[in-house]
Amino acid sequence: MARTLITCGWIVSMDPALGDLQNADILIEDDRIVAVGRQLGAKAHTVIDGRDMIAMPGLVNAHLHTWQTGMRSIGSEWRSGEYFKYIHGDMATRFGPQDNYLGNLIGALNQIDCGCTTLLDYCHNITTTEQAERSIDALEDSGIRAVFTLGAGKLSPAQEALEPFERRVNPRDRVERIRKGRLTSDDARVTMALAVAGPHWAEMGPTRINLRLARDLGLRSSSHATKRPALAIDPRGYFTLLDEKLIGDDHTIVHGNYLGDEELARLVDAGVMAISTVQCELRAYAADPLVWRVRALGQIPALGVDVEPTVSGEMFREMHVALLHAQSIEVRARAANAAQNMPPLVSREALGWATIGGARALGLERQIGSLTPGKKADIALLRASDLNLFPVYDPIVSIVEQAGPGNVDTVLIDGVVRKQGGRLLFPADVLSQRKRELQESAARIMREAGYVAAA
Template sequence: MKKLIKGGRVVSMDAAIGDFVRGDVLIEDDRIVAVAAHIEADADEVHDATDMIVLPGLVNAHLHTWQTGLRSIGAGWTGPDYHRLMHGNMGTRFNAEDNYVATLVGALEQLNGGVTTLFDWCHNLTSLEMAERSVDGLEESGIRAVFGHGTAKPLAADGDLPFTHRPHARERLEALRKGRFASDDRRVTLAAAILGPQFSTPEVTEHDFRMARDLGLLSSSHAARRPQDRVSAKGYFIPAERGLLDHSHNVVHGNYLTDEELKLVVESGASITVTSLIELHVHPADPVTGRVSALGGLPSLGVDSIPAANSDLFTEMRVAMLFQRALEHRANYRKGNGPLETLPVRSREALEWITIGGARALGLEHLIGSLTPGKKADIILIGMKALNLFPVHDPVHTVVQQANAFNVDTVFVNGDLIKRNGSLLFDANTLRKRQAELEISAARIIRESGYQLAAA
């Protein structure tokens, strides 16, 4: 089936194609086949993009979607509070259906906000059933996703082996890889959400990296601990020395990485995902967006943890950009210099972080991240007449500085229409039912945990 997006303000995010004040995008089945100022085609559907900004779908490179039902519960938590209350308590009370409904509703929220691809970092899993139902939620939503199979991190009882010393559950990962994820030619694919060297012993680190490589999977790990708090003091030098650190690994956060270690990670080809909203919430060390860029890397962004952070990827992008600008302004001021002649971090650079940067982090740059013929038809349209956007003088500046999830008018994933005229096409009655189920699920988990909501 051919679909023609007609007469929009096209921002392709592909330097070879450029942008168009008025342009068209032609879709055939699940692929983009043409992007140009004017396309004549015998299309089955024509989508009028007049007064719309046409963009590649956004990529949220890190989200714990299973936590959707606990939105804002941790807005006043510290980092240790989060690990104690979420992983040590509430996270242990989820069952397979809790994961399913949270993942479905969370994925739909992301689609509503223009996110067409999500790295769902699911790290509360205790069974294959929980993993399968989480994937069911992703697939039912229609989103493109990388499902990061992680493991639960309960507090160790006396005499128990702590999670830091437990290798990843290979049997579950293999079952998924040999089952529904036997092929990578699908909308939802599989990754290994491993502990990594900051949260596991050298032996576990090597096991988990090798496991992911053996199964042909992207792996990803958190790097959010101070050097003195790491389980493995040598950090990412461990997988690097063993020939295991390369483009198939994604590092999340990295705030406390030394210049030497960060350089090692970037030069290895591994990607870095920054989650500024959460990092500014609980960490004294700065987000590494600028440091990664200075080393020649391309950062990606994620919204991370809904219990404590806003889930809107536009907000994450804006905060990441503005914080990096502030850092560079302050550094310049401390040197006794006058105002900078040009602003650090261009708007287009920030937009790259949530498009092609996210695609590259997920190993999907050949499929998504730009409006390029041959890539998947993951496309969003943003209305330019909204009062918070109008008038639009430069679409990139407008999207980066002004837009939010509610400005997203239309969403295509894999050529399928997911949102139109500002409304998701997901069945409204089913959504209301799932929202009610999520409320019941969250209330039960909070009640069983014994947690008392603190005053704001």
């Protein structure tokens, strides 16, 4: 049994029973936290000196299309229509198995580098089983904890005419092969869920088939709820799915900016969790992110990055932007006497959205999201001595309002050190080679699509 002791300057546990501690320790045995407190007096094989650091739960990125990593920032000046035109309408159809591997590997390693220990990889460009397998290979090779969320891939225009997206279902044989093969365990570091187009994007027949497939195989499911009612394939589709009990606490919706109050309330009441990707939504949608509305309904929000072609991939920024936007709504609501019964929105809540909220959305709340004894040892250590954080008075505020990826010194996932001394422990020579290959992959895809990225 391997034992690791982390001596910490501050511990932000996100466990109400433990609270925040100063000059305390975390004891790990194999892949789990076994004790948190002062003067543990424990012997360990490995001691990590974090006396000038803040220990916190690893961040949870609850929604990322990791396969798009090679197109990072090419669409930062786009709006929603251009993203769908260039990425989904063309580039996505040109990805092969190795393209997915490279995007997922570099994307997942970046998440670790940025202090994120868990990722929901919404992989909705899969057209072959091999492409799915290579996507999973990358997640496993990176060392991240991931929920591989398998979705139907993009087809060429000629194929799309024969099999329109709104009528497509996830091929049962492909889903079963992966679920009954390498991702059969729900306790592994990489697990599985099913991406479902949902009633905004698909007809109800295929939507029902996909959701029943997920239930048959014991999989959680997730759908994009992105469209105004006038543009949705079935604007009352979520009501129907709730009435038919096809979605509940095993389903998440992503975005949901245009959902009506009754619809959102029913979803929340059924246990469906909402995942907001605030950076993307502020740029692409003419309606507010759900964070404030979900909070008012008593549900903890969850956060994700969504698409790195248009926004930053790091969760510190997503968390900060989400808090600022929700506080802006709060200021206006209080000025109109419309939020008098709600507690003030503070930094601790925002950190909860990016930790325990994400864990709950992924069905992993009992495993991750807080530094609770018995949970997985998924931990990030931030250097409190860095000039942008020093001096630290309240570590919660320092994390949410001041910190960024550059402050992440050490990352552990499943008790394994994946970053230390500010450097990833992934083999440097392999990483350099994979970066070159990713750049070549992205260049080929954009060249074939006739897209010229800005110089």
